[in-house]
Amino acid sequence: MLESLLEITDAEAAVDRTGKMEAKNQAMDFIHEVGWLLHGSQLKSRLGHLDPNSEPFSLRRFKWLMEFSMDHEWCAVVKKLLNVLLDGVVGSGEHPSLNLALTEMGLLHRAVRKNCRPLVELLLRFIPEKGSSRLGLENEMAAGGIHESFLFRPDALGPSGLTPLHIAAGKDDSEDILDALTDDPGKVIPYSFISERSRKGT
Incomplete structure (x- = not known):
């Protein structure tokens, strides 16, 4: 899980400068991005279309979150991400619909x-x-x-x-x-x- 990646020490990272440090950075990026996504989801559920800053979450960023979760085989996280996607928080990017965006993934x-x-x-x-x-x-x-x-x-x-x-x-x-x-x-x-x-x- 993420804990093992986040607990990598500087000494361990120095021994394996590319692998372990990159894994730790990706784990931090994942936590940061998920935080933004869930924050947007919470705002939408509370304010709906009244939120003046309701920019949709980037589909590119969402795809990275989904791929990271699937690579780690986190079923519960994948399910949560899918429901957030269909809740209207994520934009469809260059695709005319979410259906096509989801198919392309x-x-x-x-x-x-x-x-x-x-x-x-x-x-x-x-x-x-x-x-x-x-x-x-x-x-x-x-x-x-x-x-x-x-x-x-x-x-x-x-x-x-x-x-x-x-x-x-x-x-x-x-x-x-x-x-x-x-x-x-x-x-x-x-x-x-x-x-x-x-x-x-x-």
Whole structure:
């Protein structure tokens, strides 16, 4: 956790000038940036649009916070960041909508590449606490009790044209990840993909 990074002494940093010191600086940057983000979120919840200084938090800075959290496999922090994003505190940057900005981040693809099942399951089951309308989602149940507001799908195409399923299928020791992806609560698994893998015995 962050404590181990922040407790690096000057003597330790002197021995490893690049690695440990850089890690400590990144931890400090993370705390600083999260503080600004949560401060903005708190102001918005209290003042709404009445806040005269309601500049949206930079999407670039938010992406760094998300990547840092995912690299450290902090599921609770990732969930909190997603809800803050959908609460309208973060700007969409050069993207016309938050939906496109979120898609461009490729969070589920990143979790699969890390081979981190807890993150994969968190994202597959994530339903916004609020703000789903900002993504054009309807917060209701579809036929069969399946929730329509799941943001992350195992069949979603990434920037390279690959889905999380394709990435997991091409990685060694990814059986747990494939199990999570094929057991997604949104029930959007392309069954032809699964059948093809079964036919080939892979």
